[in-house]
Amino acid sequence: MKLAMCNELFGALDWPAVCRSIASHGYEGVEIAPFTFAPYVTAIGPKERREIKTVAEEAGLTITGLHWLLARTEGLHITSPDPAVRQRTAAYLIELVQFCRDLGGRVLVLGSPKQRSLLPGVAREAAMDYAAAVLAEAARAAAASGAVIALEPLTPAETDFICTAGEAMELIKRINSPGLRLHVDAKASTAESCPIGEVIAAYADYIAYVHVNDPNMLGPGMGDMDLTPLITALRTIGYDGWLSVEAFRTGPGGVEEIMAKSRAYLLNLISLVDE
Numbered sequence: 001m002k003l004a005m006c007n008e009l010f011g012a013l014d015w016p017a018v019c020r021s022i023a024s025h026g027y028e029g030v031e032i033a034p035f036t037f038a039p040y041v042t043a044i045g046p047k048e049r050r051e052i053k054t055v056a057e058e059a060g061l062t063i064t065g066l067h068w069l070l071a072r073t074e075g076l077h078i079t080s081p082d083p084a085v086r087q088r089t090a091a092y093l094i095e096l097v098q099f100c101r102d103l104g105g106r107v108l109v110l111g112s113p114k115q116r117s118l119l120p121g122v123a124r125e126a127a128m129d130y131a132a133a134v135l136a137e138a139a140r141a142a143a144a145s146g147a148v149i150a151l152e153p154l155t156p157a158e159t160d161f162i163c164t165a166g167e168a169m170e171l172i173k174r175i176n177s178p179g180l181r182l183h184v185d186a187k188a189s190t191a192e193s194c195p196i197g198e199v200i201a202a203y204a205d206y207i208a209y210v211h212v213n214d215p216n217m218l219g220p221g222m223g224d225m226d227l228t229p230l231i232t233a234l235r236t237i238g239y240d241g242w243l244s245v246e247a248f249r250t251g252p253g254g255v256e257e258i259m260a261k262s263r264a265y266l267l268n269l270i271s272l273v274d275e
Contacts, residue, residue, distance in 0.1 A: 001239065006033065007033060029061055031067055041096055042092075070115040077089060079117070089134050135149065136177065148179060164191060187214060189230070197230070
């Protein structure tokens with residue numbers, strides 16, 4: 001398993017400095033929140049895309065992909081009853097797929113709780129229909145370009161639509177495309193009704209990407225959550241993809257502390273699991 005770091009925690013720090021910092025802590029990959037470069041990826045031209053990719057490569061980093069896909073956008077919603085809104089959303093997800101591939105990334109983590117939560121008067125069954133129409137179109141584009149949209153279950157504190165891996169799998173199996181797969185998030189797994197190891201075993205063939213963090217919003221190993229069951233289960237199914245550190249706040253030591261403590265915790269845990 002390889003370690004990556006999400007970039008939005010660095011705030012206004014410029015991209016070359018972000019990449020140098022991540023690489024200096026021994027991470028191999030960087031995951032990008034598109035809003036850190038522009039409110040909409042359609043505003044990021046070919047030259048800037050090449051520069052983003054080149055800067056990461058020169059620092060020795062792989063751009064793993066994107067997350068926070070619809071954050072800070074307006075007029076986009078996956079479960080909207082308005083066909084025009086759904087069409088705009090599908091079209092923008094396709095733009096994100098292209099942006100991701102231009103950067104050399106492969107995985108697009110679809111969380112975006114505000115842009116998928118049920119709107120007034122929309123029942124869950126109708127929302128599933130709406131989401132299926134949007135994601136089927138985007139998944140086709142992803143599969144055609146060699147990318148994957150990884151659907152992320154989130155806790156009920158964040159959204160009321162797709163809060164468990166089982167619910168995500170309903171949609172994934174309905175669309176039945178290699179361009180739509182399952183994302184595992186350590187913090188969000190606390191909403192599952194069964195242990196994370198059982199979730200991973202049940203859906204092993206669909207897992208595309210993993211976020212590691214703690215329910216306290218800091219990095220893995222910086223709170224009370226023991227990630228041993230997660231890492232053990234991933235090893236058991238032969239997962240050899242990315243473990244991407246997604247923290248939502250920093251402590252007194254800032255982002256440098258997040259990177260150092262998270263990496264040390266994960267490497268030690270992987271070593272113990274492998275013994």
